[in-house]
Amino acid sequence: MKMKDFIVTENLKKYFPVRGGLFKQKNLYVHAVDGISINIRKGETFGLAGESGCGKSTFGRLLLRLIEPTEGSIYFDGIDITKLDKDEMRKLRRRMGIVFQDPKSSLNPRMTIYDTLKRPLEIHRLAESEEEKYDKIVEILEAVGLGEEHLSRYPHELSGGQLQRVSIARAIITNPDFVVLDEPTSALDISVQAQILNLLVNLQRKFNLTYLFISHDISVLQYMSDRIGIMYLGKVVEILSIDDFRKGEIYHPYTAYLLLSTPALHPSKRTSRKVILTGEVPSPINVPPGCRFHVRCPFVTQKCKDEEPPLVEIKKDHYVACHYPDKTREELGPLVREKLKMYSL
Numbered sequence: 428m429k430m431k432d433f434i435v436t437e438n439l440k441k442y443f444p445v446r447g448g449l450f451k452q453k454n455l456y457v458h459a460v461d462g463i464s465i466n467i468r469k470g471e472t473f474g475l476a477g478e479s480g481c482g483k484s485t486f487g488r489l490l491l492r493l494i495e496p497t498e499g500s501i502y503f504d505g506i507d508i509t510k511l512d513k514d515e516m517r518k519l520r521r522r523m524g525i526v527f528q529d530p531k532s533s534l535n536p537r538m539t540i541y542d543t544l545k546r547p548l549e550i551h552r553l554a555e556s557e558e559e560k561y562d563k564i565v566e567i568l569e570a571v572g573l574g575e576e577h578l579s580r581y582p583h584e585l586s587g588g589q590l591q592r593v594s595i596a597r598a599i600i601t602n603p604d605f606v607v608l609d610e611p612t613s614a615l616d617i618s619v620q621a622q623i624l625n626l627l628v629n630l631q632r633k634f635n636l637t638y639l640f641i642s643h644d645i646s647v648l649q650y651m652s653d654r655i656g657i658m659y660l661g662k663v664v665e666i667l668s669i670d671d672f673r674k675g676e677i678y679h680p681y682t683a684y685l686l687l688s689t690p691a692l693h694p695s696k697r698t699s700r701k702v703i704l705t706g707e708v709p710s711p712i713n714v715p716p717g718c719r720f721h722v723r724c725p726f727v728t729q730k731c732k733d734e735e736p737p738l739v740e741i742k743k744d745h746y747v748a749c750h751y752p753d754k755t756r757e758e759l760g761p762l763v764r765e766k767l768k769m770y771s772l
């Protein structure tokens with residue numbers, strides 16, 4: 428563990444048992460997170476990308492121990508949180524926050540905004556008097572761009588963007604160090620998305636926050652992240668700096684696929700260039716042997732079917748899990764770079 432690492436996972440796994448239906452009594456598991464070892468540095472935004480169902484949300488929840496891992500370790504500022512008891516974990520939670528995709532379902536419809544924001548202060552005993560609570564709540568509301576007039580409102584009286592501001596206020600009112608942002612703008616109108624992203628950037632600076640930013644939206648990730656991890660079927664297959672990402676310096680065929688399959692933002696820049704991959708994402712219940720991407724990979728060899736490639740540092744700050752990283756760089760790199768020119772980012 429390096430000094431600047433704030434969150435570190437070692438071989439982290441979460442398997443969910445499959446219950447009922449066809450699979451009854453077969454002892455089958457969804458390999459939602461299947462051996463992830465990564466680090467998130469103090470003060471950075473680590474973006475996590477990947478198709479729906481690849482395990483991004485499960486990974487985010489594991490980092491805060493909102494769900495229990497099946498195996499592996501999670502270090503939070505040097506403390507292995509998998510070893511903490513309930514009480515120790517509750518104390519540490521003050522330093523963690525989470526914002527979910529849909530504020531409508533994550534906020535209690537029967538609680539006013541004031542009561543919603545008061546709860547974390549009470550759980551963590553962060554204010555002595557009612558007056559102190561009130562002041563802290565107003566201060567945080569103002570930090571997220573709302574005001575005293577919103578305190579007595581209920582969630583149904585606010586817009587989607589305002590509700591997400593309340594969710595963000597709730598996540599940071601305990602003055603945390605680390606916040607998981609799980610698709611925080613995906614449920615919002617396009618016009619509101621940019622405002623919320625800018626708010627998150629400003630809050631990060633103001634409160635010195637470290638973010639895990641989960642999104643399937645490449646352009647949002649590119650805007651927000653310092654480094655990006657690409658997830659495929661429960662594994663991280665590539666980690667790269669935002670510079671390498673922008674330059675199209677990519678070594679995993681799946682990362683190239685993600686970029687090539689994302690539509691350009693501006694319709695006039697869209698092309699009908701064919702997507703390089705075929706085939707469905709395999710089921711996380713039946714993960715293919717060897718490299719789990721081999722069934723969709725254009726460069727597959729026998730080695731890929733037999734041996735799982737480890738995540739290795741291919742150059743400074745750039746990690747990839749592929750037996751043939753140069754193939755992607757040489758053969759798909761030019762296509763990716765051409766595509767990147769089409770992003771109006």
Ligand SMILES: Nc1ncnc2c1ncn2[C@@H]1O[C@H](COP(=O)(O)OP(=O)(O)OP(=O)(O)O)[C@@H](O)[C@H]1O
Pocket residue numbers: 443444457458459477478479480481482483484485486643711
């Ligand atoms: N509580 C659970 N019980 C059983 N399976 C689960 C549970 N939570 C998630 N899964 C399964 O684990 C896999 C990963 O799900 P997860 O929600 O982490 O993916 P994701 O990448 O965040 O997808 P999305 O972008 O659609 O939210 C999926 O196959 C999902 O069905």
